[in-house]
Amino acid sequence: MPRSATETSQTEHLESEVRRRYAAAAQAVEAELCCPTTPHDPDLLALLPREIVETDYGCGDPSAWVEAGETVLDLCSGSGKACYVMAQKVDAEGRVYGLDVNDEMLALARRHQDGMAERLGYANVSFHKARIEDMALDLDVADAWLAEHPLRPSEDVSAYETHCAALRRSQPVVADGSVDVIVSNRVLNLVRPEEKAQLFREMYRVLGEGGRAVISDIVCDEDPTPAILADPTLWSGCISGVYREDAFLEAFAEAGFHGIELVARAEEPWQIIDGIEYRSVTVRAFKGSAEPCLERNQALIYRGPWSQVSDDEGHAFVRGQRTAVCSKTFRLLTNPRGPFGKDTFRVPPREEVPHQEALPYARRASPIRSPQETKGADYHATRTSDGPSCSTDANECC
Secondary structure, three states: OOOOHHHHHHHHHHHHHHHHHHHHOOOOHHHHOOOOOOOOOOOHHHOOOHHHOOOOOOOOHHHHOOOOEEEEOOOOOOOHHHHHHHHHOOOOOOOEEEEOOOOOHHHHHOOOHHHHHHHHOOOOOOEEOEEEEEEEOHHHHHHHHHOOOOOOHHHHHHHHHHHHHHHHHHHOOOOOEEEEEEEEEOHHHHHOOHHHHHHHHHHHHHEEEEEEEEEEEEEEEOOOOOHHHHHHHHHOOOOOOOEEEHHHHHHHHHHHHHEEEEEOOOOOOOOEOOOOOEEEEEEEEEEEOOOEEOOEEEEEEOOOOOEEEEEEOEEEEEOOOEEEEHHHHHHHHHHHOOOOOOOOOEOOOOOOOOOOOOOOOOOOOOOOOOHHHHHHOOOOOOOOOOOOOOOOOOOOOO
């Protein structure tokens, strides 16, 4: 349903307040825009200019989850603090991209690029103007076109929209599947409620297969009241637009992520407003695969300690039992860099089924895979130990 003129006006007012407050925060420190967090490694902060460190606002440290050689995308990168910290962690072989729509914050982050490159000995950081719910559109390029083709009558808007659509296709800021890790720090709640689902789809789009999003943000334990939702100061202060904690994790699942987990959660609330608790959390979620599910006689054994668990696709794993899975699930759940690599034992077939010969996987009446399926019904081998009957080596059998 289209929004009313009143709703549109209110949304524009809220967005204007967010832009104003963060523009001011790029010039002077505003303590109320951040909450207590685990500090970045002091050694990684030592190279950063003081004004970058002091005008960074957040509620967590998702940069702790990036590794050497990775391509990292920071959503609403602000002063550039996290980007310059991660530049050191990914090393010269990695890349760090910062996205922000606030001109003052971008100017602050960009003016230290040359100096930071000189200090690091390499240049692996860049900053781009884009909305995080539309990561394909380069707003610097779009703004330049608009300066050359100023809009006059209302029908000219269609020409601008056509140009933007062409830009998204021909030179996206962030291309499909081009990122290993997405991080953000207390910014997803600033996105319009009606555009939040698009934001999660965009995160999924730009991640490569097996890539992950590590998002620190503020969540609430109950839905905000109408008065909280209408308060511009609470919107810009990352209060009004936050997700309810359970709905935050569900938003990742709805976008197609798997292996979703809370890797950090503040025990004490940051703020309490009208009885509603607001606290910081960090969520990690992985991009899966669009490959077909094929039957290749593979199984997984869940290690425990829970008696039974299920994954995001509805597979139930009973502790200690051989559970039949398709080739896609087998690969995703045994990937050592994925979320489940340490939770299961692999049970591959004795004779591998070639990918090109595999049939579509069909859900079974029983999830248990018989040992005869993986070994083969005609398998009757006998093997005895040729060594001593017992060994003092804990790594050898008796």
